[in-house]
Amino acid sequence: MKRLTLAILACAALLPGTVQAEDALKLTVGQRGNFATSIAEIGQRAGIFKKHGFNLDFTYTQGSGETQQAVIAGSVQIGVAVGTLGALGAYAKGAPIRIIGAETTGAGDLYWYVKKDSPIKTIKDYDGKTVAYSTIGSSTHGVVLGYIQQYGIRPNLVATGSPTATIVQVMSGQVDVGWSAPTDGLDQLDKGDIRVVSNGNDASIFKNQTVRVLAVNANYLKEHPDVVRRFMQAYRETVNTVFKDDAVLKIYADWLNISMAKAKRSRDDFYPFPALNPDTVIGLDAMMEDAVKLKFMPAPLTQAQLKELVQIQQP
Numbered sequence: 001m002k003r004l005t006l007a008i009l010a011c012a013a014l015l016p017g018t019v020q021a022e023d024a025l026k027l028t029v030g031q032r033g034n035f036a037t038s039i040a041e042i043g044q045r046a047g048i049f050k051k052h053g054f055n056l057d058f059t060y061t062q063g064s065g066e067t068q069q070a071v072i073a074g075s076v077q078i079g080v081a082v083g084t085l086g087a088l089g090a091y092a093k094g095a096p097i098r099i100i101g102a103e104t105t106g107a108g109d110l111y112w113y114v115k116k117d118s119p120i121k122t123i124k125d126y127d128g129k130t131v132a133y134s135t136i137g138s139s140t141h142g143v144v145l146g147y148i149q150q151y152g153i154r155p156n157l158v159a160t161g162s163p164t165a166t167i168v169q170v171m172s173g174q175v176d177v178g179w180s181a182p183t184d185g186l187d188q189l190d191k192g193d194i195r196v197v198s199n200g201n202d203a204s205i206f207k208n209q210t211v212r213v214l215a216v217n218a219n220y221l222k223e224h225p226d227v228v229r230r231f232m233q234a235y236r237e238t239v240n241t242v243f244k245d246d247a248v249l250k251i252y253a254d255w256l257n258i259s260m261a262k263a264k265r266s267r268d269d270f271y272p273f274p275a276l277n278p279d280t281v282i283g284l285d286a287m288m289e290d291a292v293k294l295k296f297m298p299a300p301l302t303q304a305q306l307k308e309l310v311q312i313q314q315p
Contacts, residue, residue, distance in 0.1 A: 022050065022053050022054055022055040023053055023054050023055070023227055023230075024054075024055050024056075024057060025054055025055075025056050025057065025077050025078060025227070025231060026056075026057045026059070026075070026076040026077055026078075027040060027056055027057065027058050027059070027076055027077070027078045027079070027080055028058075028059050028060075028061055028066070028067040028070040028071065028076045028078075028079045028080070029041070029058055029059070029060050029061065029067065029079075029080040029081060030060075030061050030062070030063050030064045030066070030067045030080065030081035030082075030134070030138070030212075031060070031061075031062070031063070031081065031134070031162060031163065031181065032060035032162075033183060033184065033256050034081075034109075034163075034181050034182070034183075034184070035109075035181075035182055035183065035252070035263075035266040035267055035270065035271055036081065036103060036104045036109060036181070036212070036271060036275075036276060037080055037081045037103070038252055038255075039080075039235060039238050039239055039242065039276065040056060040058070040080055040235060040238070041056075041058060041252075041255065042238055042242055042248060042251055042252050042255075043234055043235065043237070043238030043241075044056045044058075045251045045255060046238065046241070046248050046251050048234050048237050048238050048241065049231075049234045049238075051234070052230050052231075052233055052234035052237075053230065054230075054231065054234060059076065061135075062134055062135055062161035062162045062165070063133075063134030063135030063138040063140070063141075063159075063161065063162075064079075064081055064082045064083040064086055064134070064135065064137060064138040064139065064212065065083075065086060065134075065135030065136045065137040065138055065141075066135055067079040067080065067081060067082055067215075068082045068083070068086050068087065068090060068097065068137060068215065071097055071215050071216065071217050072090060072095045072096060072097055072217070074096070074217050074219065074220070076217075077216060077217055077220045077224075078100075078214065078215065078216050078217075078228075078231065079214070079215040079216075080103060080214055081103045081104070081139075081212045081213075082097075082099075082103070082212060082213050082214070082215040083137050083138045083139040083141065083142055083211065083212055083213075084099075084139070084142075084209075084210055084211055084212060084213050084284075084287055085137065085139075085141075085142045085287065085290070085291050085294065085296045086136075086137030086138065086141075086142075086296065087099055087213055087215055087309075088284075088287065088288060088291045088296060088297055088301070088309075089137065089291060089296035089297045090137075091301070091305070091309045092296075092297035092298065092299075092301065093297075096217055096218035096219055097215050097216075097217065097218060097309075098215065098216050098217075098218045098221050098308075098309060098310075098311050099213045099214070099215055099281065099309055099310045099311065099312075100213075100214050100215065100216050100221070100228060100232060100311055100312065100313050101213065101214040101232055101235065101278035101279065101281070101312060101313060102210045102212075102213055102214070102276075102277060102278050102279070102280055102281045102282075103210075103212040103213050103214050103276075103278070104139075104210070104211055104212040104271075104275055104276060105208070105209065105210045105211065105274065105275050105276075105277070105280065105281075105282060105283075106200070106201060106206070106207060106208060106209070106211065106275050107139060107143055107199065107200020107201050107203070107206040107207070107211045108199055108200060108201045108270065108275070109181045109182060109199075109200070109270040109271060109275070110139065110140060110143060110179060110180075110181050110199060110200035111179070111180060111181070111185070111196045111198070111199040111200070112131070112132075112144075112177050112178065112179050112196070112197050112198045112199070113170070113177070113178055113179075113180065113185065113189075113194045113195060113196050113197060114170070114176065114177055114178070114194065114195060114197055115170060115171065115193070115194060116192055116193055116194060116195055118176065118195075120176065120177060120197060121197065122197065122198075123147055123151050123153070123197065123198050123202060124151055124153060125197075126147065126151075126153050126155040126176075126177055126197075127153040127154055127155060128154065128155065128156070129155050129156070129176035129177060130155065130156045130157075130158050130174075130175045130176045130177065131144055131147075131155040131156070131157055131158065131175075131176065131177040132144075132157075132158050132159075132160040132166050132169070132170070132175050132177060132178045132179045133157060133158070133159060133160070133179060134159065134160065134161060134162070134166075134179065135159055135161070136159060137296070139200070139206070139211040139212050140179050140200075141157075141159075142203075142205070142206065142211070142290075142294070143200045143203045143206060144157055144179075144203075145157075145294045146203030146204070146205045146206060146290070146294075147198070147202070147203055149205075149290075149293065149294070150203060150204055150205075155177075158175055160175060160178070160179070163178075163179070163180040163181060163184035163185060164184065166178040166179055166180065167180065167184070167185065167188065167194070170194070171193070177197065178194075181270075182265070182266035182269075182270050183256065183258055183262055183263070183265075183266045186262060186265065186266070205286070205287070205290040208282070208283060209282060209283030209284075209286060209287055210280070210281045210282050210283060210284070210287075213281065214232075214235070214278060216228055221311065228313060229313045231313075232278065232313035233313075233315065235278055236278055236279065236315060239273075239276050239277070239278060242267070243267070243273050243276075246260070246264070249263050249264065249267060250263070279312060279314065279315070281310060281312060284306065284310070285300075288300040288301060
């Protein structure tokens with residue numbers, strides 16, 4: 001009877017229209033609700049990943065340091081929004097991490113702000129003040145280190161985690177300068193409770209460079225290359241769709257319980273399509289130089305090492 005049952009199940013799997021089991025992928029994602037980091041979530045809710053045979057399991061973190069560590073440990077397969085500097089540094093130390101696509105190029109979406117009555121007006125005024133970033137190795141960490149290098153200032157850096165946790169610390173006076181990214185902080189900006197002092201592109205090391213990436217555990221990529229390639233097909237389709245179809249953007253708005261106006265503002269004012277194009281990782285040579293200067297890694301990677309680290313899953 002057991003053999004007969006197995007035979008029936010095997011035949012059923014071959015019948016036209018039979019639903020096959022989906023691949024379950026575990027993802028860590030930095031900063032829940034940030035438009036750029038929400039692509040996979042939007043694609044899951046829109047049915048795009050299901051169409052490509054996936055059921056995604058999300059764990060949200062307070063920054064790419066946490067995101068990257070889960071990928072390296074193998075507790076998840078893919079990390080979304082891993083800081084490029086952090087990925088370079090981890091690989092240089094022998095960590096099993098590979099870059100499979102760009103998550104964000106340029107850093108104009110990241111911004112640093114103060115309370116409305118703060119005397120801080122420019123980046124130079126950060127000198128001696130407490131300045132926030134999310135987690136060690138994140139793109140926000142890289143930006144504030146870039147400020148230090150470029151502007152010759154000596155702020156006291158504070159890892160504050162998520163934008164929500166950060167604004168609490170700023171408004172309560174624990175931190176002088178907070179960080180955020182849309183949609184977070186837009187309401188406070190509109191009310192005039194806070195004002196923007198700088199953004200990520202004010203650190204020249206990040207302008208026109210890929211600041212955050214999609215990363216995969218190296219062992220998983222080696223064992224399941226077709227799954228990773230298919231994941232990137234679904235991710236790419238979601239990026240293309242969310243810029244073209246406001247019905248898909250509404251999925252994002254409904255998920256966060258925000259207005260379509262705020263969702264459109266986040267997309268259209270902060271993220272031109274090239275910023276989220278997953279197929280283009282740019283500026284790595286310059287990023288490596290900066291990674292060495294900022295002590296993320298002891299020396300630039302060789303071309304052979306770069307080829308091993310960066311394995312873009314082309315369409």
